[in-house]
Amino acid sequence: MRILLVGAGGVGAAFTAIAARRDFFEVCVVADYDLSRSEKAAAALDDRFVAAAVDASSQESVEALCRQHQITHVMNAVDPRFVVPIFNGAFAAGADYLDMAMSLSYPHPERPYEECGVKLGDAQFEQDGAWQAAGRLALVGMGVEPGLSDVFARYAADELFSEIEELGTRDGSNLTVEGYEFAPSFSIWTTIEECLNPPVIWEKDRGWFTTEPFSEPEVFNFPEGIGPVECVNVEHEEVLLMPRWVDCKRATFKYGLGDEFIEVLKVLHKLGLDKTDKVKVGGLEVSPRDVVAACLPNPAELGPKMKGKTCAGLWVTGTGKDGNPRSTYLYHVVDNQWCMDEYGHQCVVWQTAINPVVALELLANGTWSGAGIMGPEAFAPKPFLDLLVDYGSPWGIQEVE
Secondary structure: OEEEEEOOOHHHHHHHHHHOOOOOOOEEEEEEOOHHHHHHHHHOOOOOEEEEEOOOOOHHHHHHHHHHHOOOEEEEOOOHHHHHHHHHHHHHOOOEEEOOOOOOOEOOOOOOOOOOOEOOOHHHHOOHHHHHHHOOEEEOOOEOOOEHHHHHHHHHHHHHEEEEEEEEEEEEEOOEEOOOOOOOOOOHHHHHHHHHOOOEEEEOOOEEEEOOOOOOOEEEEEOOOOEEEEEEEOOOHHHHHHHHHOOOOEEEEEEOOOHHHHHHHHHHHHHOOOOOOOEEEOOEEEOHHHHHHHHOOOHHHOHHHEEOEEEEEEEEEEEEOOOOEEEEEEEEEEEHHHHHHHHOOOHHHHHHHHHHHHHHHHHHOOOOOOOEEEOHHHOOHHHHHHHHHHOOOOOEEEEOO
16 A cells, blocks of 8 residues: 555644554655645654655646555545545546545525535545446545544444434534633634534435524533533534435534634634635735634644543434434544643544544455445444554443433
């Protein structure tokens, strides 16, 4: 296996630190638009890691790098606006592809809070036939959420439930960042995209539909000392992936944002600072969202100042294998202090990065295989969950009252 990692930011750098401890691949080319970031990530590791420069917005740049290094698998670790050129570049070069976020959505022009327009991943799923015909695999949404949450969905269907009412992804934390009044622990560009787009819900008798941002608030009690966190509807890939492979009556995603974070996002939206279209400022053209991101601290560098835990998981309700009603939360908790001590990366980016490394190892040893555009729930879940534990990162399960 010869990997091209596109993106040497927070998640990309954590990916290399995790992968360096495994022996399933021959080469990992670490590529970024900023060569110095690639070099920094690669230099700290062994000689299987090679630094390179890439223009992630150019299919031709990705394809050329794949051909130069005889790449077999392209790992996309940049924000989702670059999904399509990286995805197409991998296909053109005859490589398999993985990402942690799917191609961008666009709201319905007349009824944005009732009907879907262009959905997350539509630009990828419409290429399914071509990828199948070529015998190439695009494993989409293979981070933590989406990713591990989708593996949990398949595990719940296979092992725990005879009938599933709802697959409800729930994400929360008790993380704080010392010295900052406001400091997101993940890419603000991606967070704005997720949280201000119309959230998508799936129901068996309606299909996919949308609702207002931050709708249907609920308090969910997260495990391992995190405690109760208010969660709201947010647009996320799980809702677009899970119903394709897992039989259920409803699929949702709710994020524990907190009142302050929601208020900041609403203000950004009101002022137009969430927009990605460029505006002229003193003779320069800049994207308001890029300016917001540039003004905030880099999430990858916040680790030493962060305290607490983050939790990703799936709340499944329905009928258990014994025929009785069941309500179960499958989850993965990471403590930031452990993560910093063990890997030198903060817990949110590390928790995202470990899952594609596990998936690549399963693809390398032949445990997972396939062709076409596939989500994590299309594959056997137990080998993934067992290998996650082998990596030193256990998952948990608890019944919900």
